[in-house]
Amino acid sequence: MPEEKYVAVVQHPVAPQQHGEAAFFDVDNTLMRGASLFHVARKMHQRGAFTLPQAAGMAWKQFKFVLRGENMDDVHAVRDSALTLAAGITEEDIKALGEEVFDEMIVSRIWPGTKALAEQHLRVGRKVWLVTATPIEVATVISTRLGLTGALGTVGEIRDGFYTGRLVGDILHGAAKAVAVQGIADAQGLDLKRCWAYSDSYNDIPLLTLVGHPVAINPDARLRKHAREHNWPVYDFRSGRRAATLGLKAATAGGAIYGLWRGYSRFRGPRV
Secondary structure, eight states, X not given: OOOGGGEEEOOOOXXXXXXXXXXXXXXXXXXXXXXXHHHHHHHHHTTSOOOHHHHHHHHHHHHHHHHHOOOHHHHHHHHXXXXXXXXXXXXXXXXXXXXXXXXXXXXXXXXXXXXXXXXXXXXTTOEEEEEEEEEHHHHHHHHHHHTOSEEEEEEEEEETTEEEEEEESSOOOTHHHHHHHHHHHHHHTOOGGGOEEEESOGGGHHHHTTSXXXXXXXXXXHHHHHHHHTTOOEEOTTHHHHHHHHHHHHHXXXXXXXXXXXXXXXXXSOOO
């Protein structure tokens, strides 16, 4: 059986099922531009104490992620901040937060090309799973809104209806994604050699090499090199925007920090 701590099943495709086949999609910089976890932490900051240096640090980490790709020191730093802020928040509030994050920050950042790939898998009857380090509540919202099969994500510990600030297991990242997908495959009788996986990050090589059809989407430099050496398909949905966005990034970095501070300073308690 798959490791229960990572799994949330949402719904099944309506097309006749292709037995033994599925597609697994990373979220950050693969399905959406930027890192969902940073947006989760941003929302959590709206529910507690907040300082300008924290706002600046978070904006800078997100800026680096969009520009350079995944850095695990930054991911872990934001994760730890989010867990600290989540302690004492109710399960219902976290679910509402997931809905807010999707509506306000994620839906406009979804890459149409990646969404089209996921929809094509659904049309031919394959299950489509998200596999992401983002909290399972947010991953489940994304999966539900896009009509996907389900989500595997990082799970926070809950006791008596409140989050404790600790994880169940560890963050779903790197080799942990491959373990979780292998669990789904074992439970559902998937032939991983007939399955697809999509990611932007070299850190997801364990997942990509687990399936018969690995695909690099918006790859970082190391994954692009690896994909070329192994003749994997590469899709880069950033190229059409890059000339415009690179010119804007330097100008918007300072504005993003200021905007974060102004936005966060309006909130001092939970929003439901």
